[in-house]
Amino acid sequence: MASNKKIILNTLENLSKANFEKFCQALVDRRGDRRVPLSKVEGKNFLAVTNVLVSTFTEAGAPAVTSELLRDIDCLDDAENLGQHFVDKHKLELTKRVTNISAILDQLLDKKVIQAEVYELILRMNVNQQKMREIYLRALQSGDKAKDVFLEILEKEEPYLVADLRQNK
Structure with missing residues (x-):
């Protein structure tokens, strides 16, 4: 089975440009114990943002954060399909x-x-x-x-x- 990192990568790659930008903004605006500064995602591609997610939230925790952010920006189908074979x-x-x-x-x-x-x-x-x-x-x-x-x-x-x-x- 694909790794969590690859699943997140594929999901972000399939977002429209506008939704990817919304996702990055939601990631920066996310409150919690681990914060992501704007400089880590601004102007970055889906691969770089995936690496930020995995390095910040761990490979095991990143899918849940990704799903949460996708729901926040109303990409409900993408959130639902995250990790689906x-x-x-x-x-x-x-x-x-x-x-x-x-x-x-x-x-x-x-x-x-x-x-x-x-x-x-x-x-x-x-x-x-x-x-x-x-x-x-x-x-x-x-x-x-x-x-x-x-x-x-x-x-x-x-x-x-x-x-x-x-x-x-």
Whole structure:
């Protein structure tokens, strides 16, 4: 799974310029035991601001502060999605749009994300959406490691779909 720093970095990178500026101002204006001076964020890019967040609030504490600030500037969807795995965030679209399911199942079996019985059960289904629902139900419920493997497979088997979902958030 991605580190907290990478999750924050991706979230800040996806903010509009105006919302990123609001975020930086909210960070400077934030009250509490650890304060961030304006000079640390003024004119800085999302990478530098991510480093400030992690160095000021620790990698474990920075996501909560980031989420708090996103809510303060009314970026509620970004706050909600902070730390949400790509395959969870895009479950509906992936269920609708993935087509190369047999190759994906082969690799999930090969990487031991699913067992032979589950592989055979899903493979026998007729409708792609039904197969994808079963993958989510039977393979991805085991946690982020399984989701990471699934995403790697998707990146190989459905690269344009993954790129489209990343681009369109």
